[in-house]
Amino acid sequence: MKMYKALTIAGSDSGGGAGIQADLKTFQELGVFGMTAITAITAQNTLGVQGVYPVPIEGISEQIDSIGADLTPDAVKTGMLFNSEIIKVVSEKIKQYSWTNLVVDPVMIAKGGAPLLQEEAIDALKHFLLPIATVITPNIPEAEVLSGQKIQSINDRKKAAEIIFNLGAKNVMIKGGHSEGEAMIDLLFDGNEFFQFESKRIVTKNTHGTGCTFSAAITAELAKGKNIREAIAIAKDFIQAAIEDDLMIGSGHGPTNHWAYRRKCAQRK
Numbered sequence: 381m382k383m384y385k386a387l388t389i390a391g392s393d394s395g396g397g398a399g400i401q402a403d404l405k406t407f408q409e410l411g412v413f414g415m416t417a418i419t420a421i422t423a424q425n426t427l428g429v430q431g432v433y434p435v436p437i438e439g440i441s442e443q444i445d446s447i448g449a450d451l452t453p454d455a456v457k458t459g460m461l462f463n464s465e466i467i468k469v470v471s472e473k474i475k476q477y478s479w480t481n482l483v484v485d486p487v488m489i490a491k492g493g494a495p496l497l498q499e500e501a502i503d504a505l506k507h508f509l510l511p512i513a514t515v516i517t518p519n520i521p522e523a524e525v526l527s528g529q530k531i532q533s534i535n536d537r538k539k540a541a542e543i544i545f546n547l548g549a550k551n552v553m554i555k556g557g558h559s560e561g562e563a564m565i566d567l568l569f570d571g572n573e574f575f576q577f578e579s580k581r582i583v584t585k586n587t588h589g590t591g592c593t594f595s596a597a598i599t600a601e602l603a604k605g606k607n608i609r610e611a612i613a614i615a616k617d618f619i620q621a622a623i624e625d626d627l628m629i630g631s632g633h634g635p636t637n638h639w640a641y642r643r644k645c646a647q648r649k
């Protein structure tokens with residue numbers, strides 16, 4: 381059996397709902413072998429982020445080198461990168477190993493408002509990482525920062541997606557979690573056409589790590605050889621199930637349920 385491999389370069393969430401932990405759970409559920417390079421350790425739970433400890437830069441490049449020397453990933457995702465120095469080394473290493481299928485989740489702020497990316501790092505993100513991204517997956521506030529445009533309507537999102545596309549990402553997926561209305565619309569721009577992925581908005585406070593889980597699912601499907609639209613369609617189905625079937629863990633914004641998609645698939649058979 382061929383085992384596809386995916387690498388996540390991201391921060392650790394001690395609470396287990398976001399970051400590296402969400403990525404590994406998602407890879408596992410989608411049948412892909414998960415590997416990690418940890419950029420920062422966060423002390424975090426469903427109530428918020430209590431501490432952020434970046435890993436020394438040599439420790440980050442060495443983790444990536446260990447993987448590069450032995451275990452070529454079929455797809456790579458980046459999550460929390462924290463500062464420009466980390467962004468530079470991560471993008472250099474990805475280029476050095478000629479890794480393809482790169483999903484960039486431009487994580488900036490945690491649900492409770494804690495900064496997971498320093499402001500000085502925005503230029504580095506645009507300059508070094510976007511040009512090598514197969515797809516970038518900003519939420520609405522992140523797309524506003526990257527495009528310099530205020531986003532209210534779907535048309536505003538389309539304009540922002542075009543601006544971000546022109547920064548070099550091959551595909552731009554602006555997620556709808558921070559919008560309003562009954563429909564939950566995620567918008568993809570591939571440089572030629574816009575595609576909308578729509579589901580029903582679920583009313584819940586348990587949305588910690590939705591962005592990480594969604595981008596990890598896209599990464600897992602790209603690793604298996606799916607094209608970008610197929611990968612996003614499966615990721616949308618995965619995150620919908622994971623939010624719908626919530627776990628009620630913790631007293632704040634609880635995590636999503638990474639097992640739910642497996643159950644949903646079994647029920648469909």
Ligand SMILES: Nc1ncnc2c1ncn2[C@@H]1O[C@H](COP(=O)(O)OP(=O)(O)OP(=O)(O)O)[C@@H](O)[C@H]1O
Pocket residue numbers: 398489490491518519520555556557558564565566579580581582583584587588589590591592593594616619620623
């Ligand atoms: N209430 C909801 N109901 C259905 N789908 C949702 C809901 N909230 C988020 N999603 C989906 O989850 C995915 C992630 O979107 P979102 O905009 O929440 O990302 P995010 O803000 O980066 O997440 P986070 O920072 O919490 O990890 C998208 O596919 C979005 O459609």
Ligand SMILES: Cc1ncc(CO)c(N)n1
Pocket residue numbers: 390391392393398399400422424459460487489490491496588589590591592
């Ligand atoms: C480590 C980490 N990465 C990403 C997010 C965004 O959800 C988070 N809360 N924590």
